[in-house]
Amino acid sequence: MSDTTPSSFRPDLLAGQVAFVTGGATGIGKEICRVLGRHGARIAMLSRKEDRLKAAVEELHGEGIAAHHEVGDVREPDAVAAAVRGILARFGRIDILVNNAAGNFPAPMTQISPNGFRSVVAIDLLGTYNVSRAVFYAWLRDHGGNIVNISAPFELKGVALQAHVAAAKAGVDSLTRTCAVEWGPYGIRVNAVAPGSIEGTEGVQRFSDAVANPGPGSPLGITGHGSDIAHAVLFFCSPAARFISGQVIAVDGAATVDQLKLGLGRV
Numbered sequence: 001m002s003d004t005t006p007s008s009f010r011p012d013l014l015a016g017q018v019a020f021v022t023g024g025a026t027g028i029g030k031e032i033c034r035v036l037g038r039h040g041a042r043i044a045m046l047s048r049k050e051d052r053l054k055a056a057v058e059e060l061h062g063e064g065i066a067a068h069h070e071v072g073d074v075r076e077p078d079a080v081a082a083a084v085r086g087i088l089a090r091f092g093r094i095d096i097l098v099n100n101a102a103g104n105f106p107a108p109m110t111q112i113s114p115n116g117f118r119s120v121v122a123i124d125l126l127g128t129y130n131v132s133r134a135v136f137y138a139w140l141r142d143h144g145g146n147i148v149n150i151s152a153p154f155e156l157k158g159v160a161l162q163a164h165v166a167a168a169k170a171g172v173d174s175l176t177r178t179c180a181v182e183w184g185p186y187g188i189r190v191n192a193v194a195p196g197s198i199e200g201t202e203g204v205q206r207f208s209d210a211v212a213n214p215g216p217g218s219p220l221g222i223t224g225h226g227s228d229i230a231h232a233v234l235f236f237c238s239p240a241a242r243f244i245s246g247q248v249i250a251v252d253g254a255a256t257v258d259q260l261k262l263g264l265g266r267v
């Protein structure tokens, strides 16, 4: 997966800013790092597997992007606090936080163990709470900035094989709105991007493997790329979005609002 969408934004849009992306070493998170980095931000990422972090940092360095990694688990407040200290020691500020880290495996309710359910909620929802709170106290409270949570377009749906993820992401959407209200007075905007099926990601591959017919694509007739999500994140972090906060935007080619899914094409 690589950035295939040409940018509509100035290359120096985020010059001087630091973006912290959880789960930034792989998939959509890596594309977010790349796109924010290409627009001038220095990049910090946090996740558990150091080999993947090192490879991603090296890849970004090769593209001329300043990048740094911290190893840790978003479920652990102490590890998160240590990572935030490490990023501040390295870059001196955190202007943008993207809560992207998540767990996922497709399974029916009957086959999700209590531990599996707890684990996904702990990574997606509790992790978003842990990291947002740590960055709020360490930087955003005194300086303002942007938080963008990566959700999923599930909140008002029943989503087969995704009970744990849908519940966790509904919580993330709720947290997005509450943080926007509570932290708006600190000059912090909080929004969320809810990706549709994104080509080339492990999550989509696992889902396609688990179902006989993954269903029609989007009404737009195109598949989503990581860069589509990254550019939505970039928009939320740009001055063009200065009056937008507390919003969850689906980036899915209209798949979520397509109630009948008839795949009619042009009518």
Ligand code: NAP
Pocket: 022, 023, 024, 025, 026, 027, 028, 029, 046, 047, 048, 049, 050, 052, 072, 073, 074, 075, 099, 100, 101, 102, 103, 104, 123, 150, 151, 152, 153, 194, 195, 196, 197, 198, 199, 201, 202, 203, 204
């Ligand atoms: P991915 O490639 O599986 O990436 C998830 C990242 O999160 C990995 O880098 C992983 O690294 C990290 N992570 C997982 N558990 C962690 C933990 N406990 N602490 C710290 N880091 C952790 O996922 P993706 O498909 O790119 O998805 C990215 C985001 O988009 C997720 O929020 C996902 O829910 C959302 N989304 C994706 C799709 C899609 O089509 N792929 C659709 C809807 C929503 P380690 O394992 O090394 O920790």
